[in-house]
Amino acid sequence: MIPLSWFLVFSAVLFSLGAFIAITRRNTIFILMGIELMLNAANINLLAFWRYLHAPAGDMDGLMFILIVFVAAAAEAAVGLALIVSAYRRRKTVIANELDTLKG
């Protein structure tokens, strides 16, 4: 009923939106949001490919991949936010351009 290409187009659009956010924004929390969006788009891609092309064969590779991506995204968000809050306490800023004491 729904062709595979629709899901792939949707995930491509979300991915490019996420990449746009991660590149243009200077606030690190915003960048993290963009990264989460990219991970979600990749998840939809994986699930769509698995469901349409591999699920009738009976292997669970796609689902496992998606679960591991969930776990990795959650761990990365937790540690990233802890780092951002800790950096804010020291430097009083979360703008990525201003966190540059390692520069030069």
Next chain:
Amino acid sequence: MTGMQVIFLINALVSVLAGIMLATSRKLIHAGLWLILTLFGVAIMFGLLEASFLAIVQGVVYIGAIAILIIFAIMLTRETMEESHGKRTRWILTSIVALITLAGILLALLTWPQSSSLTLPLSEEQQSIAELGLALVDPERYLVPFEVASLLLLAALVGAVYVAVERKGEEK
């Protein structure tokens, strides 16, 4: 136009609009709310792909935990909430690059012969969660990724707590 297609189109439209509002919102807290709407749209997509377990797990993990964590972090770093729209050229350049990437992906998609394949119905045992559970603890299948993922979570937990704890006397 079947019902599923209508639901897909409405959902895709809402999600992409929420993503665009997320990319262009001035206030950080509004961006957090748009992110939640986008993640909800992704969860509905999972439901459309007949992975109900993953849809609900997406709701629990992303919306119920990660989004709340992001909002917490936004509230704890309050001074820099208003994002100034500096560097117009950077925005335009990046949007051009993003659009070119999108066009490239779509082109690759349209020249691929299997791109309009439709779904085959799933057998009953593939839809059960018990199968998923069995696959996760089977030593010949996915036990090692499962254990590695749990180690990753443990490392993230310990690391996040250690980084975020405010030690007395180390502030100045």
Next chain:
Amino acid sequence: MNLLLDPVNVIAEWLTRLMTGWGFSTGLVQFILFVIGAGVLSMGAMLFTVLLIWIERKLGGRFQDRIGPNRVGPWGIFQTIADMLKIFTKELIHPAGADKVLFNLAPILAVASVLALWAVVPFASTVIGVNINVGVLYILAVGGLGELGIILAGFGSNNKYALLGGFRAVAQLLSYEVPLAITLLVPVLLSGSMGMNDIAAAQNVWYIFLAPVAALVFFIASIAENGRAPFDLIEAGSEIVAGFNIEYSGLKFGMFYVADFLHAFTSAMIFSAIFLGGWQGPGAETIPLLGFVYMLIKTAVVYFVMLAIRFSLPRLRIDQMMNLNWKYLTPLALASVLLTAILDKVVPVSLMLVRVGVFLAGNVLLFLISDRLVALYRRGKEQERKIVSSPRPLAVSLLEPPAENQEVQP
């Protein structure tokens, strides 16, 4: 007879025939049926809240040795309607500097998350909103949505106390989700499915007898998730005025109020569906109405116990609450899941009495062991406390000679 056996489907089929007779397409008819179902469920829940608030106030009054509302109507049953009229007509104050979107979205999210829980509760063997096969996880997901409402309320009010209340509230709610999620695994283990109707249908022996420790942890965690006493520092009236809903007035506050009371009842319903057998009872499989009555009776008993706890216990401090959660409830929940998993494989399902006996013995053993460990831990902590000073007597009797203190005058 068919109406008695399967009321929801019979009514749905009749409506479908009626509407296709009018010329609607089948997709549209299905959609309209869904909308009608959701509307009936949420209207029923909201209207039931009126009765619930009256029951709570009357019972609370009796617990506290007073009468409760008794002016408006016989036994004060119209008191809630009078309160509702008052709340409807109050002015909706919008604080200056408050973010409009956040301020208005928060009560909507709070009520929506509670109403969404009613979709998976099994009222009878054939009456359930939607029987998804991951109903237990759905409860957790919707709980997360409710927490979002509270943090938005706290943040969007542009008020220090509201923000503080919001932070404390979300810290409490997020922490108590952990033992809630872990103990929800125990009925899933015992019944082999995550769907709520399957769990309710698989309970030939109520799961509270097979896993009392898990039931106790789930009960305490769900009281904490609701924000009821003794965990009610979310809206501690005497400390931070009203917590995250200081700046709300009129109907928006009414929504928070409704969400609070309804959430308690919904938690009681979920507890009785998961641990007390839901609609199971003599004759409930054939007559759904009887199943509904049994469910209501069990929920009322659990709700009464929640009220008794609410009106008897003092409030916990936030550090006591976090202690309780992370040091006692979470390890107990994990141990109970382990115990249930092991015992479930050791004892076969066929010998029901032996199974019940073994499970009960295992749980009692677990409780006693954890009690002993807690006592040892407490004793160890008390011995670590340094004695800084001991009390000195200010007056000494004339019969005894003055001891060490030189400045004591006999």
